[in-house]
Amino acid sequence: MADLSITAANVGVASSITKVVVVEAAEAITRGMAVYRNGSNSNKATKAINTASASTAVYGIAQSESASDGDFIAVATSGTIITGASMTVGQLYYLSSTAGKLMPYADLTTNDYINGVYRATTSTKAILVLENNGIQSP
Secondary structure (H helix, E strand, C coil), rough: CCCCCHHHCCCCCCCCEEEEEEEECCEEECCCCCEEEEHHHHEEEECCCCCCCHHHEEEECCCCCCCCCCCCCEEEEEEECCCCCCCCCCEEEECEEECCCCCCCCCCCCCCCCCCCECCCCCCCCEECCCCCCCCCC
């Protein structure tokens, strides 16, 4: 398998109790990407990736249209979202080695940081788990 193929136009909030916050972007970010708060860059939202320990602390999933450095974006930090991807119900999806992307567990490789982001509750919706454990794949 490979990274989830996310259609940005289909990403959204799926519940009235989903928490969404507004943060400043540090780089180009599109709807559906996993982001973390970059402490070395004024705590701006940056694409999360599983190959660097600092960037594995997933903060949430971008909910805004495409943004550039300095733009403010909405980020879902808890609750249920519409992922914009076709998923397997029950599957937990993890940070990918491609910045901002997500993938199934089977695609993790040696030394990748194993951080779950969301679990599919339907083929298009998921509940955010944001499991920032800092454990590396053997």
